[in-house]
Amino acid sequence: MKNLALIVLVFFLITVAGVAFAEIPNPDTYVMLTIAEPDTLDPHQAYDVASGEVIQFVYDNLIAYDGQSLTDFVPWLAMEVPSLENELIMNEATTYIFPLREGVKFHNGNELTPEDVVYSFHRGILADPAAGPMWMLIEAIFGYYSLEDFVFDKTGISLNEALDPESQLINEEYRQPLIDFYQDYIQPAIQADGWDIVFHLSRPFGPFMSILARNSSWAVILDKDTSVEMGCWDGEADGWWEHYNLRKEDSPLYDQAVGTGPFRLIEWDRVQQRVTLERNDDFWGEKPWISTAILWEIEEWGTRRAMLEAGDADQIHTPQQYYEQVTDMPGISVELGDFVLVDSMQFLWEVGPGSPYLGSGQLDGNGIPPDFFSDIHVRRAFNYALDYDTLVEHALGNLVTRIPSVLPVGFLGWSEDQPRYEFDMEKAAEEFQMAWDGELWENGFTVSLFYNIGNERRQTTCEMLQENIESINPKFRVEVIGLQWPTFLDAYRNEHMPAFIIGWQADYADPHNFISTYLHSAGTFSAHWGEPFREFARENLDHLVEQAVMETDPSIRESLYREVQDIAYETAAFGLPLFQPRYIFTMRDWVQGWTFHSMRPGEVNLDQVWKEEN
Amino acid sequence: MRMSKHSILEATKLKKYFPIQTGLFRRTVGWVRAVDGVSLKIYQEETFGVVGESGCGKSTLGMTLLRLHEPSGGSIVFQGKDITRVGFSHLKKLRREFQMIFQDPFSSLNPRMRAGSIVEEGLRVHKISSARQRTKITRELLERVGLPPGSYRRFPHEFSGGQRQRVGIARALATHPLLIVADEAVSALDVSVRAQMLNLMLDLKKDFHLTYIFVSHDLSVVKSICNRIMVMYLGKGVEMTNTTKLFTKPLHPYTVALISAVPVPDPDYLMNRVILDGDVPSPVNPPPACRFHTRCPVKQDICEQEEPLLEEKEPGHFVACHYPGSLDLLEGGIRQ
Amino acid sequence: MTSERRQLIRRLFLSTSGFLGFSLLAFFCIVALCAPWLAPPPAGRDPYLMPVVEWSPNPQPPSSEYIFGVAGKRNIYYGVIWGTRSAFRVGITVTVISTMFGLLVGAVGGYFGKIVDEVLMRITDIFLAIPFLVAAVVMATILGPGLDNVIRALIFFSWMFPARLIRGNILQIKEEQYITAARSVGVNHVGIIVRHVLPNSIFPVLIQASMRMGSLVITAAALSFLGIGARENYADWGGLLNYARNWMLGGGGEVLRYWYMVVFPGAAMVLFVLAWNLVGDALRDVFDPRLKV
Amino acid sequence: MSVMDNYILQVHGLQVTFTDIERNEIHVVDGVSFSIKQGETLALVGESGCGKSVTSLALLRLLDGNGRIRGGNVLWQGRDILSLPLREVRSLRGREIAMVFQEPSSALNPVYTIGDQITESMLRHQKVSPAQAKKQAEEMLRLVGIPEPRKRLEEYPHALSGGMKQRAMIAMALSCRPRLLIADEPTTSLDVTIQAQILELIKELQKRFHMAILLITHDLGIVANMADRILIMYAGKVVEEGNKQDIFRRAAHPYTRGLLNSIPRMDQAKGTFASIPGTVPDPAHFPEGCRFHNRCGEFTETCLSEPGKIHLENEHFVLCHYPLGQKTLGCRAK
């Protein structure tokens, strides 16, 4: 018993004694505390910020954004940025040519060849994993939303049905058509001509360059030999389908990465949830300052913050609502920046059958009818009822930028003077009185507004709407309901929620990514707003959206997008445009060289920062 | 002693084995032969004593006779009807007819029930009379067994040991049974109270025309109230006869040893003790043949080979011994 | 009431822990009952949903208007007061229902023994083999947020504890002679369980229940803490503490800058749990037969 | 007081109280006095709750928790145990005065072997090596009639039968050759045949070691068999004291008479019993005055006052206002 006491005492002393730290701890190591670890390191599967953050420094793209710009590019692995002027864009903007840089080496010493580039794109397109990012390239180059659609359209074969769970053909009959498909469509679309990489698009596609630019993990360059060695697709036409739609854990690139980028992957420790990168001393471009970078998932905000304060971390992810906690921390510098994420409240013009969230399902004060929001006055009334100024300035501490429509600030088609609804309770009341031929005003309603649990910004917005709408008429009841993501997803998919807030983060820096998502009858979001909306969109919006994406002249594109937004404003078609949140970048003030780019996944430009006391 | 010759209860080759389960699948690997082939006949309005040392199966026998244990073999005939296998509803009716008084006045009364409810429970279960009537009967009964007024609403812990036993007796009497098994009914009581209790039981017997089966380890008690006595050893009856004969002329050496071992509260009483060696063997693996042979002072070879049967050696005097009467009680020596 | 009972109750109330526990409990009862007067809810709203009092997400220290301060845009005082009701609701509902069910399972298993017992106990083992908090987290996630779902999840995974206890007690009580006595007068199984077995084995269960009451409130709060407890902004101490979770280490140089976010709901919770534990302790002291002098 | 030298233990006016849950003081033993001569057996007889066990425990100051000795003295060879330092009392315990308890299965520590528990007191009180102690312990076990003593030394109590356990207890108590053995209901939990064995054993060992025995029992049969002198206790007081013949033949206290009469006797025919009415009093509520007055057939008003001790003859004392006549009780000796 006494010995035990002694041991405990010694243990205590040791732990207490080991306290001391230097001025700048580990000057060559950069520790970034995040809230997520990568999902996968396979660039063609990765579709999340944390994965992209690693992939962008390990692999390279053909081109990169020029500084902070979202529209100008600089060469990266390509020697030149294609343009109409330098005639690397040809054939009415359906052919793009990228002359490849020579002398670039992969981390394992292999030389970069044009074959690697072609292989990389082919592999990605043929893999097209479910819920992966490859649809972007498939849409850009071929005009389809998925390989499955593409294959089916050309050969009549449904890939899902033609393959067994082991990705083997169910029927030998399919073999030849699939081989032909690859040789007829995929191979010719991306080819190497000497050291030139040539893309043939099926039609002009405005956003193509942004889709390829650096920070897009789906367009990075793999080393073919290494990949084949690891067990990836071997580049042969026969059997490509065996690598189609793999589960992410079955991809050989899941946790390994050999690229040409400024850092090499040392380890992805999935137990500690930590990725360790090391400077690539053979990098072809400007070498990073820091020798080691650690991207470490620490979910608990308090812990992240405490570690930053103690100097154990150089930068941490800061949720908006804790801004106050970092503003006056000594030794800490805080920057703000707008990532291209857009929050909006969406209204379902017709709620799907079986929704448990309609209350009585009638306009009797205890619920709403399924087509509640198909009435333009209801939509407008909601728009008038949101007090943006109070919300932005007071509730959200100016950490959001109000947007008039669905486009993020600075995107083609975005404009400061785009018409928008201003807070006006009288007009809101007027609209409510007109809605449903006055029946609504008479009977009142009970409506539920939804957000996904954990997002305080969206929650606050709902609550403010609730306060305001309930104050218009005592018969109006608004409930604010937070749902866990799985439930939210289920309700979303089944079109059960009459109104909810959700956000869309740009895949690439082009308005098409937002306009088609929100305002096309087949858009990712808008397709779920009920048949009345789809009808409306088919009549009024679809042709404008489709025309705009094929247009190469930016000014025509801009006016088309303005027109779409005007219609949306007039009819309050998709709900409430809300805001673009601003990100808080919190780091030690010894961090130097940090810059912001709104399309960058992750929060730090590891290849440029260094640590030095001011 | 007037004694009607109608048998009220008759057991034939009654057995009660408890399984010993062990091993991987809780298979039964052996049996505790608590009661192993006991036959007896109990006559109306007699007091039948069952004596033996702890573990001899006397309590199990009492419980099995009342079907509080399911018999493993043999048969029980109560008032001419075989009740060995009757079902629950029939058995429930029978429960009115035979009752039990328990040993431990502390554990035999539910501590959370009032004395009244405890006594009344039998009436209630058998739906005898109206609720009001039942209360009246119970109050009378409590008074009859000598409890002070107001006992009806008291809890067991408010009574002394003797009073609790009176409650237990009242409970047994509530349904006016014919037969009562008294299992060590007075063993836990103080000497002065024990006598009261025995008196009460004798009184009640007369009033209610009861038949008692009196199970006890205390020979002096058994002797003082029983008409006939069976001595048990390791699950078997070894000797059965009327009280006088048993105490004056016991035939089984075990009975002799048992009687001689009881200390007599008289300083001048000359003790000729037969001190038995060793302990009672385990009923799991009882010695073969005569179960007493391991401790018997007059053991012969045959005792280890052949089991003696309980036979009527003299009229009304049954004994299971190859050499009955070879040990003398008074001299404690071997009679040649 | 007999004098002995009166003594028992006097001892219960006069022991240090009993006195403390019962007074605390009484205090909480009064708070819960008087909630509508202590913290009047806005008209027409569900009083359990804490109203927004301030649009800024930043916590505010106690002031004359909000005497416990503001957290997560809500009045902490309001949440603490109405949270008392939530705590009682969780504690009592879960304890009562799980104890009832546990009683049923334990009583049936313990009394009938053999194969019935074997089967029931194996099922109990299975439920016990899943770590309680993990099981509750899974179930609460599956059912979705909401106090009712928390209650369901806790019930589903906590009936085994009373079941085990009651079974053990019954195995003991089954050996008592009064059970045989009851059988000998012809009482049937149900009668024996209900009238003889349960009343005599109930006290340990009550003690356990009172102890469990506290730990259940903690578990419910832990679920809220993990973000799967009561609905957001539901008046519930765990939820209030969850607001505090991300502010406790905040505050630049002043570590204690946001003390009020933890101290008020935390104190309410610790005292509430403490009250039940003290009561349990006192009950045990008084009723535990092993400690009788 | 008669010849001092002969008495090894003298108890004067022993008072013991217990504190109940309500903090009331209960006088369980109230002024008990007696003495034991070298080599004799003194029986302390009474029913449950009369204070006989408490008395025996108080002698060695073994009362636990809430029991307190409030008065009197216990002289062991002239020294008052009650005022000795506890250290010295401890060195008496087991060495000079040993005890045997009622329930051998709970009086033996279940987690230590028999050998361990027997050698323990030898090692404490005698200058012996563990090996010697073990040898002696084996010898003791043989002496108390335990077969295969060497093997038993290594066994745990639960492996032994009740009778064997009690033998082991006796071996343990006698291991230091005490001069006084306090045997508290040593055979109550045993079967009659085993009881007979144990009683014989105790008698034999008493002769062999020439020790005095304080036998505490409720069984007058055993008393008749074992005791030289007898003390009858009722409700915390000694109500009658005398030698065996005095008590059994010439009992003067109504309680003693009642007790004797109420025993069902092996040597008597059956019939109804002369019993004492009422119940044994609860220590918390001993009656005022003569404590037997509410059950006594000879009750008069005087009995409401405390009776004095009356010396009848030789060593025959009685605590009664109206001791019964000295008519010899029925004697049917054989």
Place this chain on the structure above:
Amino acid sequence: MFFYIARRLLFLPLTLFGISLIIFFMFMRLSPEQRVALYITSPERLRGDNVERLIDLHGLRDPWHIQYGRWMGNVVRGNLGWSNVGKEPVYSAIMRRFPYTLELALYSALPIIWLGTWLGTLSALYHNRPLDHTLRISAVVGWSFPDFVFGFFVLMIFYSILGWFPPGTLGAEADAVVKSSQFRSFTGMVTIDSLLNGRLDVFIDTARRLAGPVLTLTYVGFAYILRIARSSMLEVLGREYIRTARSKGLEEKVVINKHARRNAMIPVATVSGQTIIALLGGTVIVETIFNRVGIGSFMATAAQQLDFASVIGGSLFFGVILVLGNLLVDVSYALIDPRVRLD
């Protein structure tokens, strides 16, 4: 004894089967859309028929018996499935996290048991005196503290103010040492391995990080043992063999330490065993707060994200631990107490 162990082990598969059924049916209450949310982590992935494709890919719309059969088939082949939360196969995800939890549980159990027993005994010896009351009340207060509240206090005081006990499992440097090829892993528990490797710096680092969680678990947990130790000691002190020991003239110290304590410790030992087992499953909150790697936080995350494979795999693992742990407790119980025979 052998049969007892064999019998208990025989029930293990049954228990595991039961656990899997319970969890499976709980998950089956969820719609395929809810279950696929594990893979659809952001709105961008909602595009087109992605959700349907993923549901197909994972066979989430199949009838329940097919889904269960598929899972069972994999388990029989030794494959517990893929943990999306752990980002690796369930089995290795568990196995790599378990040593950390085991380490935490063992180090917490040490002071919990030691303090609980010591103070409990003390409390019993001073029954109903001020020390007894003080100890009991302070234990109950600790017992009433939610671990997350107390954990934050510990972090606040010992990390934010004093800088002593940092959160996390291992610092980056220490981690690098542990991962280096020179560092040999013997037990997977860093505190032990670092000493065996002679790396005191690593030991200090990991020990400092352990201190906070251990402190939290100890304060919240020692009350239970204290209570058991106290009442068991009280009970034993009233036993007759204690009187026997005293009647032999033994010193009071010997009576308490030899005769009373050994008997009193029998229930404490059982409860201690159970405490260690319970700690293994009860570190969820502490691991979350102190950002420690471990199976508790892993399971909690998996549960929240509805990662079926991880939840069921983890539950089965806990099932095995619990059954084997309890078996171990029973067996050791039989070893301490000669009266207990297991059969």
